[in-house]
Structures are given as structure tokens and as C-alpha cells.
Amino acid sequence: MLSIHEPVRLLRSSCTLFLTVPRSRTKTFCAAAFSRYVPSRWNSLPEDLRGAENIDIFKRRLKTHLFSMTFM
Numbered sequence: 001m002l003s004i005h006e007p008v009r010l011l012r013s014s015c016t017l018f019l020t021v022p023r024s025r026t027k028t029f030c031a032a033a034f035s036r037y038v039p040s041r042w043n044s045l046p047e048d049l050r051g052a053e054n055i056d057i058f059k060r061r062l063k064t065h066l067f068s069m070t071f072m
Helices: 034-043 055-071
Strands: none
């Protein structure tokens, strides 16, 4: 289950839509688990991509982001 990270204190990053990455006891198997991988990848996306208004804008920005990572 994915859940939005809610910081204890009011920070500048409070409204950036980070997901909570669950803790794991072991490094090897649990680090590759879907429940840990997806939130960490989501949190690594730029803020303008995570805050897209709708799915079409998200897909367009994601495509641009992935191309810029690959070819630059």
C-alpha cells in the first residue's frame, strides 16, 4: 500500500507529494521489493512531474524527463 509522507515538522518540502518508503530489516531482498522500489523512484522524480494536474500532463512530462536523462 502506498501512503503519502507527512513530516512531523512544517518543512519547505511538506507539500511536495513524497511517498513513504517502508523500512526493511534486510538489505538484499527487501530493497528490491515493489513496496520499497516504487516510493523511492517516485520520490526521485522532479517536483513539477510529481505535481502534474492530470495524467496526460504527467505522461508528457515523464517522457520529456526520461529522454533528457538518457540523451544528455
